Amino acid sequence: MEERKNKTFGLLGKEISYSFSRGYFTEKFKNLNLTNCKYVNFDIPKIEDFPSIVKNDDSICGINVTIPYKEEVIAYLNKLDTTAKKIGAVNTIKFTKRGNLKGYNTDVVGFEKSIAPFLKKHHKFALILGTGGASKAVAFALKQNHIKYKFVSRNPSNKKEISYQDLTEEIINKYTVIINCTPLGTSPNVNKYPAIPYQHLSEKHLLYDLIYNPELTVFLEKGKQRGATVKNGYQMLEIQAEESWAIWNQGK
Template identity: 65%
Template sequence: MEEKENKQLFALVGRNIAYSFSRDYFSKKFEKLNLRNHQYINFDIESIADLPKKIKENKTTLKGMNVTIPYKLEVFNYLDKIDRKALKVGAVNTIKITKKGKLKGYNTDVYGFKHSLLPLLKKHHKKALILGTGGAAKAVGYVLKKLDIKYKFVSRNPSSKKGISYKELSEELLQKHTVIINCTPLGTSPNIERCPDIPYQFLRSNHLLYDLIYNPEVTTFLQKGIEKGATTKNGLEMLELQAEKAWEIWNS
């Protein structure tokens, strides 16, 4: 009876997340820590409007959630409270359920990205290109601003002053922007041959290419950087760091 009462459930909120880093990571973590009453599942939902139903179904045991594509922005409307940093970023990827049953949103992508990027930065890394404009891209932009690295968002249809289109990427622009971060899903397994449409021929050894994708380990985007002698990094460490930060929040 006691075991049932102490059950603690955690979940990943997203769409088409049959395989998820979070479920695998936390399931192994619970096993390692011998937390038999802890379970991590996927809330694979077609619409964010389905979230309240999922929460209601698991009301007695649900303690926290992670949020992934495409709901990091949409989830705002379903939260009772939002952490100040997440509010500034404009995206939530971690939700804590308080003792009173309230939902509070946080952003741990910021922590994960910052601490995985810092060891790679050199003095000449003054300007960056962020490929994509979703929730993860917003967290990346927030970190770069804090690190005093000027950046531009690159997308197919730029809507902000800080945005440019892929067609505008010239040799001159790539020589100035020596940090390039892929925040799009292009190149994720199984479609590993895909990559963002940037002029890779203008990459040099002073470039730093960071891909938020971790599966495959070396994406086509990163491989094209390696061929030009650039420094490269995938998103695995960022994911691990943000997951640990989420765990800290849920247990605080």
């Protein structure tokens, strides 16, 4: 990393005051006694505002990216890591020594490592709720682990996508891993949840929610009531944050 006296890191997103990242990294810098590092929220209403952030602050060394800019930000980057290119979504940006912006995706590692201990032999098929940037990283990780998947969307646009209305008992019985990649249920709107037929869930199912606040969303609670194994996204965030930190600090 280019040596700067003061180093700024941050999170790019929209309406992100709730975010995990700022608190996590602020605590990390404190524990490591990195008094010259700070982590801020780059909360912008539209992606077109992104270049002005970069232009106006030459202390920025790295940025995380969250909803809704994981795909849109790619147009503003100079280079993409191989994995990010394959996924088509970026959640980590490194500012290189030459002043270039390079995009990475650490969501895939975070998801893969955090779900791995919960996967059983019968977990061969997965439903991915939502079609945004995070869902692409989830799909990439599932493919690497030989789990076939379908996206569930309010507006299906291709053969890999089905609608919520298409979720029959037969489909739910077959697709025993269900991952919520939508923002439904995030605090403060904790009473919202994806419209899947929860009555068909069983102890064979694994429900994974990328949301971490609240700890137990209605989506997970409904799965738990039917005997399903449930997991929230907090550990995924911790892992992807550490992966981001490693990328920002590698010497390339």
